[in-house]
Amino acid sequence: MSQLRFKPAYNPYTEPSMEIFSYHEGLGKWVEIGNSGMFRPEMLLPMGFPEDVRVVAWGLSLERPTMILYGYNNIRDLFGHKVDLGLIKENPICRLGLE
Structure with a gap:
């Protein structure tokens, strides 16, 4: 991963x-x-932090490589009420804690 771009958002x-x-x-x-x-x-x-506290938020977009791996073009195939739970049950990389 040597080619990176950073964009204001x-x-x-x-x-x-x-x-x-x-x-x-x-x-x-x-x-x-x-x-x-x-x-x-x-x-x-609202979480009780004092006004002078600053918090950095970092988020890895793990859904993007997952979409590439499984060939999904729409993020709603991974998140939401229409998700195919068979993907989770059938793939060893996805675990529900059920053995």
Whole structure:
């Protein structure tokens, strides 16, 4: 993963925010691999943090490589009420804790 790009982004819970992309040789395109930012104070206050506390948010976009691995084009195939639970049951990489 030697080719990276960083782009300013909008997220409702962080400001400033940034997306991280890596070039995927096999797909021949840039793929989002992460997101980050500084949590907005109004997100932290309800959790009891003092006003002067700053929190960095880092998110790995693990859904992107999963979509590539299983050939999904739509993220809703991984998240939401229409997810095929057979994928989780049939693939050894996905575990529910049931042996």
